[in-house]
Amino acid sequence: MRSKKQLLKSWKVYAVLDDSLFPDRRKLLRKFYDLLESPVDVVQFRFKDFADLPFYRAVFDMVAAAKRKNIPLIINDRPEIALSLGADGVHLGKGDILVSAARKMLGPGAIIGRTIRGAVDIGSINRKEVDYVAVGPVFRTPLKPGLKAVSRSRLRELSRSVRMPLVAIGGINKDNVREVVREGIRTVAFARYGITETYTRKKIEELRKAMGLTPGLLR
Numbered sequence: 001m002r003s004k005k006q007l008l009k010s011w012k013v014y015a016v017l018d019d020s021l022f023p024d025r026r027k028l029l030r031k032f033y034d035l036l037e038s039p040v041d042v043v044q045f046r047f048k049d050f051a052d053l054p055f056y057r058a059v060f061d062m063v064a065a066a067k068r069k070n071i072p073l074i075i076n077d078r079p080e081i082a083l084s085l086g087a088d089g090v091h092l093g094k095g096d097i098l099v100s101a102a103r104k105m106l107g108p109g110a111i112i113g114r115t116i117r118g119a120v121d122i123g124s125i126n127r128k129e130v131d132y133v134a135v136g137p138v139f140r141t142p143l144k145p146g147l148k149a150v151s152r153s154r155l156r157e158l159s160r161s162v163r164m165p166l167v168a169i170g171g172i173n174k175d176n177v178r179e180v181v182r183e184g185i186r187t188v189a190f191a192r193y194g195i196t197e198t199y200t201r202k203k204i205e206e207l208r209k210a211m212g213l214t215p216g217l218l219r
Contacts, residue, residue, distance in 0.1 A: 004072040004088050004111065005109065005131065007041070007072070008111065008131055008165050009165055011041040011042055011132075011165060011167070011187045012041055012186065012187055012188070012211065012213055013039065013041050013187075013188065013204060013207065013208060013211075014040070014043075014044065014167055014169070014187060014188065014189035014190075015038075015040045015042070015043045015189070015195065015204075016043075016044045016046055016076075016169070016189055016190065016195075017031065017032055017035065017043060017044065017045055017046065017195065018143065018191045018195075019046065019047045019048060019049075020046075020048075021191070021192065021196055025058075029062070032062050033062075033065065034200040035200060036065060036066060036069050036071060037200075037201060038194070038200050038201040038205075039204055039205055039208055040204060041071070041072075042071065042072040042073075042074060043066065043071060043072070043073055043074070044073075044189075045062075045073070045075050045076060045087075046076040046191070047075075050078070050081055060085055060086075063087050064086075072111060073087045073088050074087065074088060074089050074091050074111060074113065075087045075089070075090050075091070076090070076091050077090070077091070077092065077097075078090065079092075079097060079101075079102040079105045079106055080105065082106060082110070083106055088111050089106065089110045089111030089112055089131070090102055090106065090110070090111075090112055090113070091112075091113040091114075091115070091134070092113065093115045094115060094117075094121070099114060099125070099126065099129045100126065100129055111131050111132070112130055112131050113130070113131060113133065114130045114132075114133050114134070115133070116133045116134070116135050116158075117135065117150070121133075127163070130164065131164065131165070132164055132165035132166070132167060132187075133162060133164060133165075133166055134166075134167040134168075134189060135150055135154075135158055135166065135167070135168055135169070136168060137149055137150065137170020137171055138150050138155060138168045138172065139170055139171025139176060140171055141170045141171040141191075141192070143170075143191055143192070144170060147170075149171070150170075152183055155168065155180065155183040155184075156183040156184060159184030159185055165186075166185065166187065167188070167189050168180050168185045168187070168189065169190070169191070171192075172188050172189070172190050172193060173190070174193070174203070174206045174207045174209075174210040175210075177211055178210060181212070188207075188211070190207075193207065194207065
């Protein structure tokens with residue numbers, strides 16, 4: 001079996017579980033297990049508070065469950081939490097800890113992703129330290145109210161110039177995903193579509209179909 005890091009280039013569907021969408025943590029935990037039974041390639045936890053010990057223990061169990069499914073589990077922003085949980089890696093924004101510091105903390109086997117907005121950001125990234133980059137929002141989204149959507153021409157430019165796995169995120173759903181795929185993007189992420197709704201597996205299967213992919217996954 002190939003390692004999770006070796007599977008990076010085959011990622012197609014990237015789910016982001018954002019705690020701001022789930023005030024009830026029990027529902028958040030249930031949704032995570034729904035995601036594990038759906039055709040996603042990777043899951044990111046975007047949590048603000050790990051101080052609650054029972055919740056931390058629940059997330060620890062979630063990491064173990066993801067490992068059993070061989071689904072990479074990425075922690076947003078907090079490499080120290082990723083390390084303590086035994087997660088597969090971390091995703092960093094422009095204002096987060098330095099990538100070099102996260103790499104030193106997590107080691108060469110960890111997956112590290114970085115948010116970008118355009119080609120200028122790519123120039124500042126050490127490609128030996130970053131495994132993939134995410135660009136967005138590609139559509140307007142209430143989760144990022146202060147950011148304009150990335151233009152189609154910029155998406156096209158990045159898909160042609162970025163020599164590492166590129167993930168598009170922001171407002172993506174089954175009705176607009178073809179617009180993204182047409183610009184050369186091969187991996188899409190979402191934080192609301194299929195997560196805030198019921199029938200999670202069905203919704204994600206529909207997204208994959210709209211991308212021209214098979215509905216399910218072979219692991």
